[in-house]
Amino acid sequence: MEFAEPESPAASPPPLRRLRTNRGAEYALPLFLPVYHRRLAFVPVETWEDRYGVEGCIINAFFLYKDRELRAAFGEGLRLRDYVGLGGLLMTDSGAFQGFARPLLLANADIVRFQEEIGTDVASPLDLVTPPGDKRSVAERKLEATLRRVREAQGLVSDSILAGVQQGGRFLDLRRRSIEGLLDCGVRYVAIGSLVPFFNRNHDLAFVGEVLRDARQVSGPEMPIHVFGAGDPVEIPFMVALGADVFDSSSYGHYAKEGAYMTPYGALREPDRLAAGEYTCGCPACREAEGPAAVFEETARLADHNLWTICETMRQVRAAVAGGSLPSMLQTVLARHTEWFPESKLRESWDALHD
Numbered sequence: 312m313e314f315a316e317p318e319s320p321a322a323s324p325p326p327l328r329r330l331r332t333n334r335g336a337e338y339a340l341p342l343f344l345p346v347y348h349r350r351l352a353f354v355p356v357e358t359w360e361d362r363y364g365v366e367g368c369i370i371n372a373f374f375l376y377k378d379r380e381l382r383a384a385f386g387e388g389l390r391l392r393d394y395v396g397l398g399g400l401l402m403t404d405s406g407a408f409q410g411f412a413r414p415l416l417l418a419n420a421d422i423v424r425f426q427e428e429i430g431t432d433v434a435s436p437l438d439l440v441t442p443p444g445d446k447r448s449v450a451e452r453k454l455e456a457t458l459r460r461v462r463e464a465q466g467l468v469s470d471s472i473l474a475g476v477q478q479g480g481r482f483l484d485l486r487r488r489s490i491e492g493l494l495d496c497g498v499r500y501v502a503i504g505s506l507v508p509f510f511n512r513n514h515d516l517a518f519v520g521e522v523l524r525d526a527r528q529v530s531g532p533e534m535p536i537h538v539f540g541a542g543d544p545v546e547i548p549f550m551v552a553l554g555a556d557v558f559d560s561s562s563y564g565h566y567a568k569e570g571a572y573m574t575p576y577g578a579l580r581e582p583d584r585l586a587a588g589e590y591t592c593g594c595p596a597c598r599e600a601e602g603p604a605a606v607f608e609e610t611a612r613l614a615d616h617n618l619w620t621i622c623e624t625m626r627q628v629r630a631a632v633a634g635g636s637l638p639s640m641l642q643t644v645l646a647r648h649t650e651w652f653p654e655s656k657l658r659e660s661w662d663a664l665h666d
Contacts, residue, residue: 327633328556330400330500330535332432333470338400340535341551341632343542343625344369345618346561347395353564353614356397362595363622367399369559372426372435373406373415382425390430402433402474402559404539407440407504423464427471433500436464438476441505450480457504458492465496474502474537477526481509486522490529501530502537503555510546514577514652516660520553524664527554544575544624545648549661551628552637563621567613572606573620575627576647577655582607584651594619 328340347356347368359365370391375381385394391401403426406415419437426434437460439453457478464473475498479485493501503526509518526536535556541547542560550558563573571578574590584590585603596615600606606616631637641661649658 327629328533328535330557332400333472334432336400336432338366339629340556341547341625341629342366342400342557343547343621344400344402344557344559345542345563345621346371346559347397348374348561353567353611354618356395359397359618360399363619364626365397365399365618365622367401367432368395368397369402369404370395370431371406371409372403372422372429372431373409373417375429376406376417376422376425385425385429392430394429400432401430403429403431403435405435405437407435407438407476410437410440419460419463420467423467423473427468431471433474434464434468434471435474435502436460436476438478438504441478441480443481443505443508445480447480447482447485450478450482450485453480454478454485454489454492458489458496461493461496461498465498472500473498474500476502476504476539477522478504480505481518483518483521483525487525487529490526494530500535500537501526502539502557504539506538507540510541510543512656514545514648514655514657514660516549516553516657517663519550520660520664523550523553523555542621543578544573544621545577545644545657547621547624548575548628548631548637548641548644549657551632552641553664558625560621563617564614566617567610570607570613571617572613573617575620575624576644577652579651592616592620594623 330338330340344367347370405422422437423434438457441450441453457476461475475493477486477489479489506519506522536554537557538550538555540560541550541558542562547558566573566578571580582603594616596612597606606612631640645658
């Protein structure tokens with residue numbers, strides 16, 4: 312995975328933002344948190360730190376809470392770090408996404424208290440997911456309900472940092488109102504909700520860029536900004552350039568199940584470009600495979616490759632931010648991506664953001 316040598320920056324780049332937890336640990340940003348679930352057995356969590364350099368993960372607290380035996384174990388003293396068996400930053404999701412599909416019969420206060428009690432570093436309120444299709448009145452109602460839940464949750468955490476979740480759907484003024492409301496609540500960590508579906512429409516950064524730039528402008532230069540559900544290597548460097556810091560996803564497994572091979576330039580569905588030498592991967596899965604086609608033949612191997620690729624992309628992005636060469640990296644990604652995926656809106660939307 313190679314990018315063009317950067318030109319010498321005109322000025323020294325700003326230092327990397329850092330996230331400091333209430334327990335005193337510090338993490339350099341940007342940061343990727345893969346989704347952890349014991350049923351996601353493609354890539355054993357025991358290998359995450361050594362094989363991929365994973366620096367933390369996100370866990371769905373709702374799945375833990377609804378398991379009676381497991382909840383009892385937590386009540387008897389089991390802690391999240393011992394359960395996961397992973398060092399680094401531990402963040403928990405509230406189950407809000409599951410609530411979008413079905414009633415959870417779960418109170419915001421109960422799931423926030425549970426996250427605090429089991430020892431998460433970053434807890435999440437039970438926000439209301441707002442997909443692109445929601446009309447304005449629905450998006451506004453969900454925004455206000457989410458803000459009420461954030462205010463309630465702020466009084467229930469002490470050892471954990473609460474993620475203040477932005478909602479607002481496809482309405483930029485509501486998104487801004489949400490960020491302003493979160494700052495009024497005193498949050499120290501902003502999470503952008505319901506944003507990835509906009510990018511998934513043919514890699515279109517138009518709305519994503521407006522939301523992220525506005526969130527960064529309103530929240531200031533030091534606030535960690537997390538994009539819920541972002542985990543495609545091609546989107547991460549652009550979102551970092553637009554102001555985002557933290558990303559989480561189970562995309563490494565979902566892409567593998569669909570037969571998709573991740574690269575920093577977009578996901579491939581066939582091994583042709585690999586066989587032609589247009590892209591060479593240095594991950595363990597690819598080194599151990601007998602030819603490019605073999606990587607596509609096994610879902611677990613694809614997931615292995617995908618997780619390594621996301622983490623390696625994040626390392627490259629962090630180095631580029633620290634060295635002031637992120638603009639050069641973006642141009643390299645755009646050139647290859649546009650060649651491979653000429654119908655994509657990535658370059659067009661990126662250029663439009665800078666007109």
